[in-house]
Amino acid sequence: MEPEKIAIDYDRVDVARIMEQIKEKTAAEAGGESPDSGAGVVPIAAIDFAAGQGKARRILLKIMSPFSPLIKLVTLPVHEELRRTILILDHTNRRLDELEKERQRLDRLQEYTKLLHHLCHNLVIELSKLKIEEETLKTKTRIMEKDFELLGKRERTLEKEALK
């Protein structure tokens, strides 16, 4: 614990700023404790290309300088970085595929919703037509009832006339 590392302006204490620093510190510690946080990777500065002393060192460096990119490629864990990048890309691709599928699903849903809307609209129209037809039929029924009633009366009158 080294709390003195946290910078505080005591005249204008800003809790949010202090907490940011605490969070950064704890995150860094958590990162340092992690097993794959680079413990197995040799830091660039630790590679001593300049082994030897004085003149011999300079000559060695001069001879090696055209090959230094190749040496770096071989000695540094570039393959690890490449592997991680590929993994990230793969993950991103998969996520994109999922999102694409989700987009297609949503498009389909949108189409279904439109169809449902049309269907509802048509149903309303059909129901209105049916209602009108029902009213027409009711009117026709009433007219026919009246005609039937009239015919009944006529029948009775004719029967009376025939019996006379």
Place this chain on the structure above:
Amino acid sequence: MKLAFVVQRYGLEINGGAELHCRWVAEHMQKHAEVEVLTTRAVDYITWKDSFNRDRDEVNGVRVRRFPVTRPRDPERFGRIQEKLLRHEQRERDELRWLDEEGPRAPGLIQYIKDSQAATDFFLFFSYRYYHSYWGVKTVPGQSILVPTAERDPVVGLGIFRDLFRTPRAIIYNSVEEQKMINDVSGNQDVPAEVVGVGTEIPGRYSGEAFRLKHGLAGPYILYLGRVDENKGCRRLFEYFIRFKRESGSPVKLVLAGNTVMQVPSHPDIHYLGFMGDEEKFGALDGAELLVMPSFYESLSMVTLEAWALAKPVLANALCDVLKGQCRRSNGGLYYENYAEFREALSLLLTSPRLRRALGENGRRYFEANYAWDVIEGKYLSLLNRLEKGRAA
């Protein structure tokens, strides 16, 4: 102006939560209006069993009218119903049944509200989640002011409460976080509202030194005030504190004061002192290095305000958005989400008296600017006058 304060329990025996909040506001508003308190005869909040015998009473000069609870709560049955309610989707009928079971069921109180609405200007309902507030607000929506004192609790999302939060004439919130939560769950942005909170009563005499002597406490200590309960985050506090002691070797002690509903771990540096009166409680705060608030759910946290009133810094649980928000707005305390942050924040506070002083001073200024009684009274009066004008218009 005549005001009726409606709350589930009321009395000097009840010294915490929304009930104390209501009592303090009622006592202070007596200077500005005719005040009456409408409540039940209950003292026990688990069963709501009638404890007070008299219908009418007077507490610190405030008239109190008590109504009987017609059916005490059966905690077991209520627990079952609540469990079912929260685990499955329910209809309004089931939610109302849950409300009935929760109580305190006092139909006489609701009838009295109905009968006295012409003679009363406003009814202030404290605690949204109980029978009296739900049915009371429904009975006199145009005259009701709701003080929800809501925490981030699953029942806040029930359908009946969404409706309740849209019904009153106005709402008085304890914090901006509470307002945001209720706005989010109910979409009641149109209801007139004010963020007010509550002040505190600091006794004239208290001494940290006397407290230390009485309890034989030498060396620095951090203080927890309130119910020692797992729901208040105490289990995690014990874990963190014991681990901190083991890792840091700090001489700090943890002092706890309040009722307990869980086992306090046996540790030489954890001192549980039981329930304390106001004078002793403020003495404990005065002697402490800081107040620790491990609670996950708070609507305001009166003890945090009390610590700031005494210029003491606070170390709060950041998972409670109200506490975190208060710490950031006041610059009066640090907060933690996990053990590493707890360790760093506590180490920083314990090793830097200058930081403790600066945070405490910020807290005191924040308290005076927002929670001094004249500020609280002013906010209540301003809202009441606004509503009165609106009614007249």
